[in-house]
Amino acid sequence: MQAQLIALDWGTSSLRAYKLGSAGVVLDQRSLASGIMHLPSEPRDIAGVRCSNGFELAFDSACGDWLDAQPDLPVIACGMVGSAQGWSEAAYRNTPVDVASLGQALHKVRSVRGFDVHIVPGVIEQGGLPNVMRGEETQVLGVLHGLAPHVLIGLPGSHSKWVEVVEGCITHFDTFMTGELFAVLSQHSILGRTQQSSEHFHTEAFDRGVQVALSADGRRGVLSTLFSARTLGLTAQLTPEQQPDYLSGLLIGHELAGLPDSAKPKPIVLVGAVPLCARYQRALALCGFADVSLAQAASERGLWQLAVAAGLTQPVTEA
Amino acid sequence: MQAQLIALDWGTSSLRAYKLGSAGVVLDQRSLASGIMHLPSEPRDIAGVRCSNGFELAFDSACGDWLDAQPDLPVIACGMVGSAQGWSEAAYRNTPVDVASLGQALHKVRSVRGFDVHIVPGVIEQGGLPNVMRGEETQVLGVLHGLAPHVLIGLPGSHSKWVEVVEGCITHFDTFMTGELFAVLSQHSILGRTQQSSEHFHTEAFDRGVQVALSADGRRGVLSTLFSARTLGLTAQLTPEQQPDYLSGLLIGHELAGLPDSAKPKPIVLVGAVPLCARYQRALALCGFADVSLAQAASERGLWQLAVAAGLTQPVTEA
Numbered sequence: 001m002q003a004q005l006i007a008l009d010w011g012t013s014s015l016r017a018y019k020l021g022s023a024g025v026v027l028d029q030r031s032l033a034s035g036i037m038h039l040p041s042e043p044r045d046i047a048g049v050r051c052s053n054g055f056e057l058a059f060d061s062a063c064g065d066w067l068d069a070q071p072d073l074p075v076i077a078c079g080m081v082g083s084a085q086g087w088s089e090a091a092y093r094n095t096p097v098d099v100a101s102l103g104q105a106l107h108k109v110r111s112v113r114g115f116d117v118h119i120v121p122g123v124i125e126q127g128g129l130p131n132v133m134r135g136e137e138t139q140v141l142g143v144l145h146g147l148a149p150h151v152l153i154g155l156p157g158s159h160s161k162w163v164e165v166v167e168g169c170i171t172h173f174d175t176f177m178t179g180e181l182f183a184v185l186s187q188h189s190i191l192g193r194t195q196q197s198s199e200h201f202h203t204e205a206f207d208r209g210v211q212v213a214l215s216a217d218g219r220r221g222v223l224s225t226l227f228s229a230r231t232l233g234l235t236a237q238l239t240p241e242q243q244p245d246y247l248s249g250l251l252i253g254h255e256l257a258g259l260p261d262s263a264k265p266k267p268i269v270l271v272g273a274v275p276l277c278a279r280y281q282r283a284l285a286l287c288g289f290a291d292v293s294l295a296q297a298a299s300e301r302g303l304w305q306l307a308v309a310a311g312l313t314q315p316v317t318e319a
Numbered sequence: 320m321q322a323q324l325i326a327l328d329w330g331t332s333s334l335r336a337y338k339l340g341s342a343g344v345v346l347d348q349r350s351l352a353s354g355i356m357h358l359p360s361e362p363r364d365i366a367g368v369r370c371s372n373g374f375e376l377a378f379d380s381a382c383g384d385w386l387d388a389q390p391d392l393p394v395i396a397c398g399m400v401g402s403a404q405g406w407s408e409a410a411y412r413n414t415p416v417d418v419a420s421l422g423q424a425l426h427k428v429r430s431v432r433g434f435d436v437h438i439v440p441g442v443i444e445q446g447g448l449p450n451v452m453r454g455e456e457t458q459v460l461g462v463l464h465g466l467a468p469h470v471l472i473g474l475p476g477s478h479s480k481w482v483e484v485v486e487g488c489i490t491h492f493d494t495f496m497t498g499e500l501f502a503v504l505s506q507h508s509i510l511g512r513t514q515q516s517s518e519h520f521h522t523e524a525f526d527r528g529v530q531v532a533l534s535a536d537g538r539r540g541v542l543s544t545l546f547s548a549r550t551l552g553l554t555a556q557l558t559p560e561q562q563p564d565y566l567s568g569l570l571i572g573h574e575l576a577g578l579p580d581s582a583k584p585k586p587i588v589l590v591g592a593v594p595l596c597a598r599y600q601r602a603l604a605l606c607g608f609a610d611v612s613l614a615q616a617a618s619e620r621g622l623w624q625l626a627v628a629a630g631l632t633q634p635v636t637e638a
Binding site: 084124126128129130131132159174175176177178180181184185187188189190212217219220221222223224225226227228231232234235237251254255257258259 | 449451478493494495507536540544546554576
């Protein structure tokens, strides 16, 4: 099948490149460590020009050969590549925003070889405490097809997003720094000193963490319950191997306790790495959220739809 | 004045040594970086014996010359020196505990030169989520004199303690990992990347952080509000220099929001470093806590009283 589009999911720590064919089918894909905070720095020639720009170098590594073979392929990208620290800044769009309409607002940057990269703008919520996303808006679009008109989409990760969608519009979203907090506490705080990593998922310890977050103790907040990850170890109620999963459950539990009660009756769709989504699904069940499902391939599907909306490609190509 | 007691406040990151005279007056004092996680490691001779034990080395540096001059001086110590990772473990005492009675439960370790060091036991609360302290119980005793029968004592720090005292008994306490969280987030998370340290205390940014923690947004929890330290920067509502004080106010605000409402009418006494206590006093005022005072010299006063209770020294020595 002939390729129709190159789609890049370009975040802080990684760059995923997809070669998509008719109807958005994935013909080839690659994952590079060249997130915008980990760009290549070794200068090299690109089409005869000495180049030291990390974005150009990463872009060329990700899909230069695909473009050599088919130079007319359009390119679309989402994620932190469009941030102020990215290749070129794509201004945020305000909520409420119809996600499909973001295809009308792509921001163009031209590569040294003359290829246009169309960057999806992020979304900002203002009014109260500001909130921002870049990349998640594309994933939201990618999973919306066939869902109920009112849904809550959870995107667990370093900075988990919870996005309320009403008839294709992002009306509100929250960010929880759960994944990053877990990482810095495990690596740099006193809690890490008594933890021991293990391949096994300690479900009881995880569930206990979730339940503590939901308990009366949990209402004092995570600054207070965190210390229990240490004291339950000191009192031999958690082994060193159980402590990481207890901490994980505790933090995820506090995140879910922060979701509004109005979210409970809505269908929830989780988007992200499968093992992490499985933890959230388990914790959501303990919190009383009944209707939870997992979605796959959100970024590439969303990028395809935005490229179609922008007229960069056709929804279906005739053979 | 003749010395009566050597008192050591020996924590995780520092060792403070006091030479106390009649009625506990401070005759001399020293501060060493030799907390139990930063002990000296270079072996040397102590009284003709080659010694590589970090506790012995730090003890000798802190007060070896005081003991040379007056070998009959009793020695008392509180803090993490009595933990499982300390010099010798002093078993915890359970709440409720009469703090003055801890003088009857000192744990003795003998130094290589034959000096007995009397270690104050820590306190543990069990039943629900366990909680522990080592050193704070001594500070609580040190400030109790003259206070109302029901007080709440706040000890801000890496692991802030809030201790409820009823007629000289510790009846309940909580721990908040506020200071350590501030440190790891500033040093190791994305929030630190846009922060710039400054000598000036940005009171407006600090107050704003406290108020966000107390607001409806704050009820979603600190995992959610943390991200605002970034987004308020992105939207030019906080300068890089204001961001550390905003984060400080936010975390302290969440800590105080976790105190029970029943605490509000009680007199509060703050014990700790003066600049940090001043931040807490400011935040407490914003939270509606009216009766707040600061106490000084808590550790040395508490150690003196425990030594008197243990019969190691006399309350007042006649000239």
